[in-house]
Amino acid sequence: MTDYAEVDFFADLPIQIEPTSYFDYLRDKGPVAWLPHRKVVAVTGLDEALEVYRDPETFSSCNAVTGPIPGLQCPLEGDDISAAIADHRHELPMSQYLVTQDPPRHRELRSLLMRLFTPKRMGENEDFMWRLSDTLIDEFIDRGKCDFKAAYAAPFALHVIADLLGVPEEEHAKFREHFAPPPGTANEQMAHDPLAFIEDIFTEFVEDRRRHPRKDVLTSVANAKLPDGSTPEVADVVRTATFLFAAGQETTATFMTSAMRYLADDSALQGRLRSDPAQIPAFLEEMLRLEAPVKTLFRLVRRTTELGGVKLPAGTTVMVALAGANRDPRRFECPYHVDPNRDNASEHLAFGRGIHSCPGGPLARIEARVSLERLLARLGDIRLDEAVHGPAGERRFDYLPTYILRGLMNLNLEFERS
Numbered sequence: 001m002t003d004y005a006e007v008d009f010f011a012d013l014p015i016q017i018e019p020t021s022y023f024d025y026l027r028d029k030g031p032v033a034w035l036p037h038r039k040v041v042a043v044t045g046l047d048e049a050l051e052v053y054r055d056p057e058t059f060s061s062c063n064a065v066t067g068p069i070p071g072l073q074c075p076l077e078g079d080d081i082s083a084a085i086a087d088h089r090h091e092l093p094m095s096q097y098l099v100t101q102d103p104p105r106h107r108e109l110r111s112l113l114m115r116l117f118t119p120k121r122m123g124e125n126e127d128f129m130w131r132l133s134d135t136l137i138d139e140f141i142d143r144g145k146c147d148f149k150a151a152y153a154a155p156f157a158l159h160v161i162a163d164l165l166g167v168p169e170e171e172h173a174k175f176r177e178h179f180a181p182p183p184g185t186a187n188e189q190m191a192h193d194p195l196a197f198i199e200d201i202f203t204e205f206v207e208d209r210r211r212h213p214r215k216d217v218l219t220s221v222a223n224a225k226l227p228d229g230s231t232p233e234v235a236d237v238v239r240t241a242t243f244l245f246a247a248g249q250e251t252t253a254t255f256m257t258s259a260m261r262y263l264a265d266d267s268a269l270q271g272r273l274r275s276d277p278a279q280i281p282a283f284l285e286e287m288l289r290l291e292a293p294v295k296t297l298f299r300l301v302r303r304t305t306e307l308g309g310v311k312l313p314a315g316t317t318v319m320v321a322l323a324g325a326n327r328d329p330r331r332f333e334c335p336y337h338v339d340p341n342r343d344n345a346s347e348h349l350a351f352g353r354g355i356h357s358c359p360g361g362p363l364a365r366i367e368a369r370v371s372l373e374r375l376l377a378r379l380g381d382i383r384l385d386e387a388v389h390g391p392a393g394e395r396r397f398d399y400l401p402t403y404i405l406r407g408l409m410n411l412n413l414e415f416e417r418s
């Protein structure tokens with residue numbers, strides 16, 4: 001058995017892939033517990049995680065995505081490291097994107113984004129999802145089997161974001177080719193940077209719509225104003241839009257894939273949801289709690305503070321262990337049990353909280369609900385392909401090799417046509 005006391009979480013792939021027992025061990029030491037390496041403190045308690053989210057003045061998001069690797073490459077001394085953060089934050093991964101900003105810059109960029117998530121736009125986007133779901137199912141239904149992630153979940157999540165941003169449907173194929181290519185195609189092996197590809201296309205879109213406004217979503221994205229009424233740089237609009245692909249594609253695809261894995265392994269639950277789709281949202285909420293696609297996210301202590309009775313010097317990396325907080329037994333009874341009737345499941349932190357809380361959360365929930373409704377209606381007796389995943393009791397799954405995301409690499413299913 002692994003001796004957890006000496007584990008370097010950031011160098012231990014097996015624990016990163018299945019971290020929940022390790023997070024339980026840490027929570028037993030305390031909801032805020034020091035790790036032995038890298039000046040990192042782990043937060044596995046739900047209430048303590050909420051305290052972090054609600055105090056962006058003390059907890060900077062500059063390291064939100066990758067935490068201590070690489071971390072700020074400068075001396076972090078004294079009880080206030082604001083100056084070091086200001087001078088060096090641009091060296092950190094994803095530093096140009098919304099998720100790593102602090103106020104007031106964060107407020108500006110987020111206001112550009114929130115124009116997209118209006119009730120009207122979300123309604124139009126949902127109409128698109130119903131059509132898209134059937135189109136994708138048509139592509140594989142006759143085969144009686146598929147890799148659900150590659151054939152459905154990844155392209156579905158991609159097309160939905162493209163539609164949300166108002167990318168004309170005739171352009172969608174180009175996005176899929178670069179971002180979610182069908183498995184085994186030459187493009188899949190091609191080394192490429194899909195975000196750079198999408199940034200190029202969006203720069204053209206934004207410049208074009210600023211010169212020639214039309215009555216379309218891209219025009220309103222291109223001409224959105226900052227809170228003070230000024231016009232943002234083209235690059236800011238482009239990055240805010242393209243970041244949605246980074247933030248909302250793999251997360252939503254793995255969320256839907258995890259939910260399908262549970263259903264494929266539990267035919268009674270599958271049958272219940274098929275005959276009563278109204279139960280789908282509650283099931284999905286439990287999936288978000290137990291299979292939160294973001295396992296860990298990070299903050300950097302800007303000013304020396306205290307959290308859960310633990311003193312945190314300025315410069316400490318705080319690892320908010322979402323997969324741990326979502327199993328905090330002080331908040332969730334029998335936390336490992338999948339209980340679609342749990343009355344407080346939605347208290348989970350899968351979408352974070354506070355000023356950075358996921359603006360795509362409502363969208364991801366709709367995507368998964370629409371998808372499960374259509375998949376359960378059209379595919380009967382969905383089960384795991386045992387040639388790939390092994391027989392019951394000896395299942396094998398491959399997970400993304402990362403400490404940040406929880407997600408299956410593939411999910412091979414077999415099914416009948418309903």
Ligand code: HEM
Pocket residue numbers: 061064098099100110113161243244247248249251252255292293294297298349350351352353355356357358359360361363364
């Ligand atoms: C199940 C799917 C998803 C999960 C689990 C998820 C999770 C998260 C989490 C935990 C954060 C907070 C990061 C932090 O506090 O540092 C976040 C932020 C964000 N998410 Fe999501 N997300 C999902 C889907 C989406 C979708 C579909 C979109 C957009 C179309 C999206 C766009 C964003 C953006 C733009 C941010 C940054 C917000 C900010 O910093 O103000 N996400 N997401």
